[in-house]
Amino acid sequence: MSLDTVLNRIDSELDTSIERLCDFLRIPSISTDPAFKADVDRAADWLVNDLQTIGITAEKRTTPGHPMVVGHVGQDLGDTVPHVLFYGHYDVQPVDPLNLWTREPFDPAIEETEHGPVIRGRGSSDDKGQLMTFVEACRAWKDVHGSLPCRITFFFEGEEESGSPSLVPFLEANKDELKADLALVCDTSMVSRGVPSISSQLRGMVKDEFTIVGPRIDLHSGHYGGPGLNPLRELSKIVASFYDDETGKVAVDGFYEGVHDVPAEQLAQWQGCGFDEADYLGSVGYTQPHGEVGYSTLEQQWARPTLEVNGLWGGYNGAGSKTVIPSEAHCKITCRLVGDMDPDALRDKIRKHVEDRLSPDAKVVWDNDLDGSPASVMNISRPEFEAARTALSAEWNREAVFAGMGGSIPVVGYFNTVLGMDSMLVGFANDDDAIHSPNEKYDVKSFHKGMRSWARILDELTK
Known part of the structure; x- marks a missing residue:
């Protein structure tokens, strides 16, 4: 059975996958507010149950704060195949100001927009929808092949939006269990709509x-x-x-x-990556950039x-x-x-x-x-990065790019300093997803092609 069979399975089950995501989005897992502690716990249980339905040995691990979810599959394959750790977070931001939402934040629904259908609701993009692109890709692979193509450790955090106070102690206490060949992180965006992107650096x-x-x-x-x-x-x-x-x-x-100044060669790559400054600024009501004089919008966002x-x-x-x-x-x-x-x-x-x-x-x-936390630079010379770029380019029908990222994902640094493990960041969010803001959304296209992208990446990584 070929990769095409897995991709066809993802296509045919898209509506069911969206329903499953919406069920997950209905849980108000706001980690920073103690009033939602039970809901954060409930979201962890939801993930454990969902992973178990596709044959993954998963459990909820307690911490002094909110729980971690850890799952394993493919241990019997030993060192004959790659071992990857997939990280995501299941907690979400508060919804304030509530009066600016066009619908209930935890009552997700499909809405039509000028760019096509979107999944509207808190956590749809950051990070439940992104997290589930990988889980759903694994589900389709398992449905088709009966097993997954490599060893995978699933590691889902419930405190990312509240400073991750339990993260480092948990990593230190579970080093041997969590260490893998490479960490995969899906909490990033595309440089522009429809341009598949691998993050090469984080602020x-x-x-x-x-x-x-x-x-x-x-x-x-x-x-x-x-x-x-x-x-x-x-x-x-x-x-x-x-x-x-x-x-x-x-x-x-x-x-x-x-x-440090950005090398001229890297600046040239950024200038040709498909970024639309007018669209990026206009989507939030700006008519011009307002940062440092003499630096482009991408430089301000990624390198300043x-x-x-x-x-x-x-x-x-x-x-x-x-x-x-x-x-x-x-x-x-x-x-x-x-x-x-x-x-x-x-x-x-x-x-x-x-x-x-x-x-x-x-x-x-x-x-x-x-x-x-300091800035992070990814080791894009590893062969896995070129494999992922090949997979993404095939799925999106245009060359994938290595891009900087304006945000901060401290766990990437901790994977390196605590576990001695490099990370590869691939995400499918768009700049207009309104993460951390009212009316957060995730494009159905991002969710659909995100699942297909991960299936292709798993295939390339295990060739």
């Missing part, structure tokens, strides 16, 4: 949060307005100082240490570091007016890292930048329970 991440404290209590603005220090004004001044308005660069001293303000709040936020000078003002920031930037050193530089600009009677309190 790292630094998170921080601080509070500017002024008076010991909120003050009447009629009594203290003028002589009183206002923490919100202090915070606004500090946030504005993070950036150079003329160049768009981050103005923190030493921020760009460890950043950033400092973003993710949240600002303080004072009175209710209806009407309350004339106070607030006691505190709060700020959340994240930085995306590239090259050899050091997360810990960068955090120190940012904190010094803030502390050096405090006015008398203002103090800063930092959240010290936040993490950071």
Whole structure:
């Protein structure tokens, strides 16, 4: 029986596969909110049961936080075939603001759009839909051949959207069980609609949060307005100082240490990869890029570091007016890292930048329970990468590309440092999937051809 038989099976069972995904999407597995702890647990059980239906030895493993799901198949094949670990996460982002959704976030449905049908619902793209492309490819392969073509370890996390606090201890405690020849990760996007992509690099991440404290209590603005220090004004001044308005660069001293220029050959590849800047910006309401002057949109997204303000709040936020000078003002920031930037050193530089600009009677309190991870570069010289590129090119009827990625996937770094294992990242999301936002969706084409792509990749990897 040939690969075509497996691909035909995927085609004929597409509707059933979508129904199965929608069943999974109905579970509100929001890992960051304790109110949904039981639902996260229920999603882990769903995955265990689903894997078991296709003959995979799977179980739910407890952690101090949310559970991991681990499954194995093909151990009896020994070292005569490749051994891959497939990673995905089954937790999802919160749905706020709920009023901006066009339907219930956990009531998924097929909707028609200008680009064809999509699966609308929280987690459809990040990461349940992507995760299930691989599982469904394995299901079709098993249905046709009675077994899978290689050893596969399935590793699904329930805390990716909440900082993965249990991940490293779990990897360290289960090194021998989880180590494989290569990790496969499906939590990435295509460089442009219909352009199959293998991620060659990921930006790292630094998170921080601080509070500017002024008076010991909120003050009447009629009594203290003028002589009183206002923490919100202090915070606004500090946030504005993070950036150079003329160049768009981050103005923190030493921020760009460890950043390298992109080689001309790589820039040429990016310029010819099919990326549509106007479509990318226009899909979210922009008319032009707003980052560093002198760098293309792709360079800004893939190869330049950033400092973003993710949240600002303080004072009175209710209806009407309350004339106070607030006691505190709060700020959340994240930085995306590239090259050899050091997360810990960068955090120190940012904190010094803030502390050096405090006015008398203002103090800063930092959240010290936040993490950071360096950037990652994939080892694309491994033969598996060319095998995957061959498979993707055949499925999408155009040459697959090696592309950078603006996001951060810390597990890739941990696979390398803890398990000594390289990773290959192949995903089928589109930039307009609205992950982490209201009205998240996953194109039916991405889901369908994603399944077919993984079947082809498994075939190429085991030739």
